[in-house]
Amino acid sequence: MSDILEVIPVLSYWSGSPAVASVIVTAALLVISEDRRVLVTALAIQYLFVGLLYTNILAPQVAGIKTTAGIVVWLIVFFSVQQSGWRPGSEVSESSIPWVLGARARFRVFAVILAALIGWKLALPGTLPFPVASEYVTFAALQLTCLGLLLQGLAGHPLKSGLGILTFLTGFGLLYSGVEPALMVVGVLAAVEVAVALSISYLTIVHMLSSRVSEEVR
Amino acid sequence: MSFPLLLMGLPLVTGVLVYNLRRWLWLQVIVAVGTVLVLIALVQLETLDQLVVVFGRDITLHSSSAVLGRSFTFGEADRPILVFVFVAVLLYFLAVGVVRGPSLFLPVGLGMLPLMEATIFVQPFLYAALFLALIAAVAAFILSNRDYAGTDGAMRYLAFVSMGVPFILLAGWQLEVHQINPDDMLPLKRATWMLGVGFLVILAVAPFHSWVALVSRKAPPLSAAFVIGVVQAVVLIFLIDTLTQFDWLRANTQFFLALRLGGVAMAVVGAAFTFAQRSLGGLMGYTALIDWGATLVVLGLRTPDSIAVASMMIVVRVLGLVVWGVGAGVLMDVFEDDYDKLRSCARNYPFATTAVVVGGLSLSALPLLAGFPGRWELFRMLSADHIGFSIVLILAGVSAWWGYVRVLPILFEWSEPQTESSYFVAGWERWGTIGFVTLGVVTLLCVGLAPKVLTPFVQPMLDNLAKLLV
Numbered sequence: 001m002s003d004i005l006e007v008i009p010v011l012s013y014w015s016g017s018p019a020v021a022s023v024i025v026t027a028a029l030l031v032i033s034e035d036r037r038v039l040v041t042a043l044a045i046q047y048l049f050v051g052l053l054y055t056n057i058l059a060p061q062v063a064g065i066k067t068t069a070g071i072v073v074w075l076i077v078f079f080s081v082q083q084s085g086w087r088p089g090s091e092v093s094e095s096s097i098p099w100v101l102g103a104r105a106r107f108r109v110f111a112v113i114l115a116a117l118i119g120w121k122l123a124l125p126g127t128l129p130f131p132v133a134s135e136y137v138t139f140a141a142l143q144l145t146c147l148g149l150l151l152q153g154l155a156g157h158p159l160k161s162g163l164g165i166l167t168f169l170t171g172f173g174l175l176y177s178g179v180e181p182a183l184m185v186v187g188v189l190a191a192v193e194v195a196v197a198l199s200i201s202y203l204t205i206v207h208m209l210s211s212r213v214s215e216e217v218r
Numbered sequence: 219m220s221f222p223l224l225l226m227g228l229p230l231v232t233g234v235l236v237y238n239l240r241r242w243l244w245l246q247v248i249v250a251v252g253t254v255l256v257l258i259a260l261v262q263l264e265t266l267d268q269l270v271v272v273f274g275r276d277i278t279l280h281s282s283s284a285v286l287g288r289s290f291t292f293g294e295a296d297r298p299i300l301v302f303v304f305v306a307v308l309l310y311f312l313a314v315g316v317v318r319g320p321s322l323f324l325p326v327g328l329g330m331l332p333l334m335e336a337t338i339f340v341q342p343f344l345y346a347a348l349f350l351a352l353i354a355a356v357a358a359f360i361l362s363n364r365d366y367a368g369t370d371g372a373m374r375y376l377a378f379v380s381m382g383v384p385f386i387l388l389a390g391w392q393l394e395v396h397q398i399n400p401d402d403m404l405p406l407k408r409a410t411w412m413l414g415v416g417f418l419v420i421l422a423v424a425p426f427h428s429w430v431a432l433v434s435r436k437a438p439p440l441s442a443a444f445v446i447g448v449v450q451a452v453v454l455i456f457l458i459d460t461l462t463q464f465d466w467l468r469a470n471t472q473f474f475l476a477l478r479l480g481g482v483a484m485a486v487v488g489a490a491f492t493f494a495q496r497s498l499g500g501l502m503g504y505t506a507l508i509d510w511g512a513t514l515v516v517l518g519l520r521t522p523d524s525i526a527v528a529s530m531m532i533v534v535r536v537l538g539l540v541v542w543g544v545g546a547g548v549l550m551d552v553f554e555d556d557y558d559k560l561r562s563c564a565r566n567y568p569f570a571t572t573a574v575v576v577g578g579l580s581l582s583a584l585p586l587l588a589g590f591p592g593r594w595e596l597f598r599m600l601s602a603d604h605i606g607f608s609i610v611l612i613l614a615g616v617s618a619w620w621g622y623v624r625v626l627p628i629l630f631e632w633s634e635p636q637t638e639s640s641y642f643v644a645g646w647e648r649w650g651t652i653g654f655v656t657l658g659v660v661t662l663l664c665v666g667l668a669p670k671v672l673t674p675f676v677q678p679m680l681d682n683l684a685k686l687l688v
Contacts, residue, residue, distance in 0.1 A: 129392070129408055152377050158369045165380050172384045179391045184286035188348045192355065199358035199376060203369040210367030 015052035020140040022049040024116065027147040030163050031115075031154065032108045036086050039163060044074050050144075050170055056134040057178045062186055066173070069190035073166065073197040080201030081159065084208035111150055119146035130175055137174055144171025158207050162200030169193055220283030221266055222290040222339045225300075226332035228260075229253055233328030240321055247315035250324045254308040257331075261300045266292065282341075290339040295462075298678035299455055303334055306448045306536045310440065313540050316650035317547035319440045320366075326359045327444070334452045343463060344390035346456050347383040350420060353449055354379035360441040361433060365551075368436030374429035375445070378419055382426075385416030393464075406466060413467065414476050417457050421450065421514065423480035424487040427507055431491070434503025439550055442499065443543035446506045447536045454513065454532060458525070471520075478518030482610050484511030489614035492582075492621040497555040498546050498574060501621045502539075505582045508614040509535055509589065515607055516596045523599065529676045531592040534665060538580035538589055541658035545573025548651055557628050564630045566646040571629050573655040575622060580662045582618030588662040591669035 026046035033039055051067030058066070101109065119142040122128055123135075130138060148168030155161040173189050232253040239246045266281040282291040307327060314323050333353045337346035354376045361372035389412035396405040419426045434442045461468050488508035495501040513531045516524045548570035553559045564571040576587065583593035593615065600608035665672055 129405075149381070152381075156370075158373050161373050161377065165377055169380060176384070176387060176391075179388070182287050184288040185345065185348070187286060188345070188352075192348060192351045195352050195355035196376065196380070199355045199372070203358055203362055203372055206362050206364065206367055207369050209364055213367075 011052065011055065014049075015055050016136055019049040019052045020136050020143075022046070023053065023140045024143045024147075027144055027151075027167055028112045028116070030160075030167060031112050031147055031151045032105055034105075034160075036081050036159070039160070040074075040078055040081055043077060043163065043166075046167070046170070047071065047074050050140075050174065053137050053140055053174060054177065056137050057174075058181055058186070062181065062183065065186060066177075066190060069193055070170075073193050076194070076197040076201050077159075077163070077166075080204045084159075084204050108154065111154065112147065115146040115150040116143060119143040122146070130179065134178075137178065141171045141174035144168070144174065146171075158200060158203035162196065162203070165196055166193060166200070169196065219277055219279055220290070221260075221263075221279040221281055222292045222335070223283055223285075224279070225257060225260060225292070226290070226335050226339075228257060229328040229331040233325045233331075236328055237322075237325035240325075244315070246324045247311060250311045250328055251308060251315075253328060254304050254311060254331075258301060258304045258308075261297055261304070288345060289341045290336065291341050292339060296338050299338060300335065302533065302675070302679055303331075303338075303448070303452065303455075306451065307331060309536065309540045310444050310448065310543070313440055313544050313547075313654065316648065316654045317440065317544045318551055319547060320360050320363050320438045322359050322363070323438075323441060323444075326356060330356055330449070334449070337452055337456055338459070342390060343456075343459055344386055344393075346459075347386035347416065347420075350453060350456070351379055351383045353452075357441075357445055357449065361437040361445065363438065366436060366438045368432075371429060371433035371436040371442075374432050378422070378426050378429050382416045382419030385412045385419065389413040389416065410467065410470055410473060413460065414473055417453075417460075418476070418480050420453050421457070421480070422484070422507070422510065423514070424483040427484060427487055430507050431500060431503040434506070435497055435499040435555065437499075439499065439502075439546035440540075440543040442502070443539035443546075446503070446510075447539035450510065451532045451536065454517075454528075458517070458528075468520075474518045474520045476518075477514050478604070478607065481511040481514030481516075481518060482607055484508065484514065485611050485614040486511075489610075489617040492614075493617045493624070495621055496557050498549065498557075498560065498578075498625070499555050501618075501625065502542055502546070502578055502581065505578060505618045505621065506535070506539070508611075508618055509581050509583070511614070512583075512593055512596055512611055515611065516592075516599070519599055519604075521599070523595075526677065527592050527595045527599070529679045530595075530669065530672060531589075533672060533676055533679075534588045534592060535581065537658070537662060537665070538577045538587075540577075541573050541655065541662060542577030542581065544651060544654055544658070545570040545575075545577060548647065549574060557625060560625075561628055562631045569647050569652045569655040572659060575626065575629070576659045576662055578622055579619070580666070582622065583615050584619060584622075586663065586666045588665035588669075590666055 023046055026042040029038055029042040033042070047067070047070030051063060051070055054063035054066045120139070123139040123142045144167050148164050148166070148171055151164030151167060152161055155164055169192065173193070176189070177186060232249055236246045236249050239249065263279065266279050269276055269278050282289050311324060311327060313319070330353055333349045333356065336349040340346050340349065358372040358376060361375065362369045389409040392405040392409035392412060396402065396409065422430050430446060433445060467473055485508045488504045488511060492501060492504040492508065495504060509531065513528050516527045516531065548567055549560060549563055552567070553563055580587040580589040583589040593611070596611070597608050600611070
């Protein structure tokens with residue numbers, strides 16, 4: 001019992017600024033990186049810290065539902081990537097030297113900075129009519145929303161585009177949970193995320209099969 | 219027993235059954251069509267909230283049930299709307315029986331039915347937006363498959379719906395804020411523009427229209443027709459429900475102006491691209507965009523007549539699209555979507571070609587076809603005060619007709635010297651397709667010649683709002 005009580009202050013520390021920083025970094029990685037191993041890892045970390053952020057605005061049990069939904073979403077994405085391949089032949093890195101950013105990645109870094117600035121500006125008090133349940137949460141949620149929209153706009157592949165939709169929905173879910181913590185709404189929002197993950201998974205597999213067929217034809 | 223949950227649960231259960239019957243299409247169709255017929259019969263029940271005896275057992279069908287603090291309520295006004303949705307879905311299920319649709323169409327279609335019903339039942343009704351997001355996610359399974367591997371349309375559709383839904387949900391929250399402090403009008407203003415933006419995004423108003431063209435080009439024709447015809451009709455019903463519920467929104471002339479302008483924007487974009495299309499799907503997509511634009515314009519006129527005309531347009535669009543979907547499904551299975559590959563297809567597939575042409579022309583409101591009376595009535599209503607809008611819509615209609623005029627010589631091309639008697643080669647099309655197309659084309663012609671035959675079905679659909687707008 002005492003062990004559990006010791007965990008609470010640790011959790012409250014991690015659900016503050018470390019969670020916000022992690023969420024922003026992982027969302028930025030989702031936009032910039034093309035490596036599916038990085039994408040899947042970033043998504044896992046993102047959902048973990050978003051779960052922690054939920055503890056600031058929802059009852060722990062309800063936050064647990066959201067975290068469970070996040071785990072389900074991540075598992076769906078993980079298995080679909082595993083099925084479609086971690087390094088598909090069509091997605092070859094631009095740069096031959098590791099850790100050197102190609103032109104596309106440099107553009108994305110620039111776009112991420114701009115989107116993050118917009119998110120930061122929107123999070124300033126009085127800019128948007130949201131009740132500020134927690135400044136951390138509002139800031140992280142708006143960053144996720146902006147970066148999710150950016151990812152949707154930049155990505156062409158169903159997996160990355162889908163990750164953009166998921167990031168956007170996660171950000172909105174954080175914002176909206178402060179406004180409407182009703183269990184039914186939280187549940188349906190979680191169901192929407194799972195349904196989106198399933199459709200992304202399906203579309204990724206369809207895309208992979210069609211790419212394979214066109215490669216065989218060539 | 220909860221009646222709304224019964225209506226939502228039945229298609230879900232049979233959807234699972236139908237999924238497991240994938241090897242037997244005819245059995246799938248029988249179960250799916252049977253389910254929808256049972257739903258139509260159930261909706262006619264007048265004995266809600268009363269004790270009835272069924273097979274010797276006392277049962278009370280409750281019209282409302284609470285789920286986790288929110289309720290699903292079946293109202294009298296929902297009856298005709300549900301009948302419309304069920305009949306529309308029934309037509310598509312029958313169409314799958316006559317044309318090789320996506321293998322998941324029937325189970326996914328049955329799975330989408332409870333979500334469509336939930337958008338009508340859920341209270342507070344703005345939560346319907348959440349179910350629209352679920353519908354968009356589920357629709358991905360019928361908008362792309364191994365034969366139609368382009369995933370862009372499904373992704374774009376999902377992305378736009380996901381973007382629009384938050385606006386509607388946040389509008390609901392602003393309304394709650396207003397209810398707490400009725401003197402503060404700011405939340406009401408915010409709710410108005412949030413609802414406006416949310417609906418314009420979900421209804422594919424330009425510049426959020428790109429998914430319509432992508433879906434119609436890259437998805438299986440029947441699925442594209444289903445999403446553009448039926449699912450979008452459910453979105454419009456949700457909009458009309460919103461207008462019915464909120465007096466302040468009905469009194470807001472700017473909201474209706476936004477609807478009119480949005481509709482005209484759709485028509486302009488459609489007109490700009492329809493006539494130059496090089497694929498049957500693209501031609502249908504932009505034509506449908508014009509038709510949806512016309513519907514928004516008529517709704518934006520805010521008169522009791524406009525509701526009747528909008529209802530007529532929605533119903534007729536479903537008919538036109540299902541006929542188009544059957545024809546295009548047959549042709550695209552054999553020839554692909556590109557005009558170059560469709561040359562002379564009428565020779566072997568005269569009925570499917572006729573379906574594509576007549577369904578498409580009905581959608582583009584050609585005189586004597588079903589789409590025309592509604593459009594004509596709209597022109598009549600616009601002629602008094604909005605002559606500019608009618609000119610734009612007429613030009614858009616001409617652009618769509620021109621698109622079909624361009625494709626006719628390609629579809630009916632005589633590629634080699636043929637005598638008139640030997641041009642059509644019978645035996646390539648199935649009897650089911652021939653029967654469905656014949657019935658569909660005759661219906662489109664009959665409705666075009668005598669539109670009043672639809673009045674008994676259309677009138678009750680949105681009667682409530684018509685009364686409110688008097």
